[in-house]
Amino acid sequence: MGRVMPALILVSPDHAAELVDEFGRYLRDYDVHATATTAEAEALAQRIVDDGGQVAMFVAESQLPDAHVLEAFGRLRAVVPTARRLVAAHWSRFLADAPALRAGLAKGKYDAYLLMPRGVRDEEFHTAVCELLSDWGSTVAAPEVDSARIVSPGPDALTLAIRDFLDRMGLPNRTYSPDSEEGRLVLASLDGDPVYPVVQSLDGVAFSPRSVREVAIRVYGPPSEIDESTVNDVAIVGAGPAGLAAAVYASSEGLSTVVLEAEAVGGQAGTSSMIRNYLGFPRGISGMRLAQRARNQAIRFGTRFFTGWSVTELEPGAPGEPHLLRTDGGDVRARAVVIATGVTYRKLRVPGIEDLVGLGVFYGSAMTAAREMEGADVIVVGGGNSAGQAAIHLSRFARSVTILVRRNGLEATMSQYLIGEIAYNPRITVQACSEVVDGGGEGRLEWVTVRDTRSGTETRREVSGLFLLLGAEPHCEWLPDAVARDRRGFVLTGRDVPSERWTEELPPASLATTLPGVFAVGDVRAGSMKRVAAASGEGASVVPLVHTWLDPGT
Known part of the structure; x- marks a missing residue:
């Protein structure tokens, strides 16, 4: 059975033939679908998701028959939050529609506003498309080719830390269970009994690191x-x-x-x-x-x-x-x-929380951990730009993201463009004058206690992820x-x-x-x-x- 390719869905009532022709260069790696309306695109995306597939990008004309393009993207985002969203405006509409759509771009309602190509080899257009697909591929999709393989029976703190290091270094990697075909091949090359996690790096040699530093030295030199x-x-x-x-x-x-x-x-x-x-x-x-x-x-x-x-x-x-x-x-x-x-990042220094670092509790944005939060409720603590970027990224996977800040709001510490994106995002809420004072769980984070700094009231909340970006x-x-x-x-x-x-x-x-x-x-x-x-x-x-x-x- 062949691999299922991610989809590119074009929403084009008037210029579908031109867009399909332009996106023909991606047919080797993506399934390209053309639809005429938002409703058709929404139904198609839902079918793909229900069948276990992925949608990498939505491409829409700036004028659609059944919805404003920003409303369309909002509906499509509800179906596939991780897909990139691109407006490809026809040259007859590009200048006229740009002013009204520019504010939506600043608020993160979509990712790029481009002029639909008028001829062959419009590499500026395709550079933008490739950048967005590359971003999607590095943050959402599993790599097709892995430069490093990790074998582990389950998500533990060290496995996640190694994955995060490899992701940050731009090295494609995947984690396999010991009883998978790939996992057995890695373990077969190991000298001695496995101590998990086991890592097979670029040189093909498997080993059992006890720290991220050991992986770094193995990959980048003794x-x-x-x-x-x-x-x-x-x-x-x-x-x-x-x-x-x-x-x-x-x-x-x-x-x-x-x-x-x-x-x-x-x-x-x-x-x-x-x-x-x-x-x-x-x-x-x-x-x-x-x-x-x-x-x-x-x-x-x-x-x-x-x-x-x-x-x-x-x-x-x-x-x-x-x-x-x-x-x-x-x-x-x-x-x-x-x-x-x-x-x-400054430590929270709450014993129940510190004991679960790497097991649902993370200092920093921990991009690797975001994929583990699909369908979960998570909390981001911090009011700086890093916290805002982490919350937006987590919202592609988590069911809900709550930003906790001790101040009255984000305005004094976060860039306005991020505040605008957060305000628009229905999955993110900001809870001011709040702090985490306790937390725990059986083997990984399951709950935290949040205190209102004004009233002293404490509330217990069930969460699967706590991302701490607490200053420097x-x-x-x-x-x-x-x-x-x-x-x-x-x-x-x-x-x-x-x-x-x-x-x-x-x-x-x-x-x-x-x-x-x-x-x-x-x-x-x-x-x-x-x-x-x-x-x-x-x-x-x-x-x-x-x-x-x-x-x-x-």
Whole structure:
């Protein structure tokens, strides 16, 4: 029996022949269906879902006979929340219909407004289509080809953490049960009795990791690859947007550059399902894709990445000598160091909740876990952009999503475009002046207790997922005292450094710390904006300062 291909449903009362012809290039990988009305498309989508199939995208003309196109998308979204939605306006209607539809695009009622192709090889049109299908494929569909296989009898915390790491690194992966055909093949190649989960990575060798770090080292190289005799021009600690931008600009300008990342490339931004306000990506871009593109760009210029290795200590070099970064896999020496470790989400510190981390409780958006929440009720705690992006992504799968915030609302902490999308989304509600104070379950999360901070009233709610995005704590315990920090632990740079620590009555340069040759960029820096674009900008801006440090005569 052949595989069931996902569907592309065209809603086109007047130009179906032209659209079917355009979408003919996708027939190898998708079933393309043409309908004339919203009702027909709705009925067809329901039949496909009832038969166990998937709808990847709805494509509609801007004028439909039986519903306004935004109403049509609302009805179709109710049937298939995960499908991407695209308006392909005929050239006779493109300019006339755009103003009225633009507000709906900003609120997330659909994903793109495009001009229907007027001739062959309209690659701008198809680039947009492919981007949307790629986004759907990476967040909804199971991969057709898996670069890594995980064998596990059930969803446990480590299995989910490994899947999340592989997803964030852009490596297609699937999880198989031990008694499946694929699972038995993986286990047959294992040396010894299985200890689950078992992972088979790119080299085809199966092993039983006890941590995500072991998977990272197996996929991206053993510690022996560090050449401790080499003195690098610059070592960047952290591969979030700031660290990646610093790597691209430093290596493109000829500096020997290494990046040390303890977890997955991309940092917190890499967990975002869709960043819509990043310059140059009008249809948005997922954090994973942005991070992997930046990583590949840096590698092209010669940057070396060491993924899965935590820096445990920065040992300052004597004047004229390189700094030393200590890791479990060896020491890295560099004449300049850029701290770009970002932040981690603040812990809730509720014992019943902490015991279930990875078992229905997640710090961060945990995109991988979203698929596990189909038909469930979930809670997102946090009022920042990351929380808003997580809630929107979860709403494609969960029956309901509740955003809990301690403030009176989202306006003070979240971008307006996300607030608009949330307000429109019928599956998302915002509960202000609330906090989670307890939770539990048999083996995984089943309930939480929510307290109203105004009245003190506590309510028990049955939920399957709790996603905690509680603000930022810096990861700076590995830094020496010579690097000044504020009372919250964020690294001080430039004029934020107390005057008693200035040199010759002059503050350090804008992104320089109190330790010569050491710089800080992105969210770890005190006073940073906590936005992806700002972090990227700081990563680029630090490179001229590094140049000046390495060669004071420039």
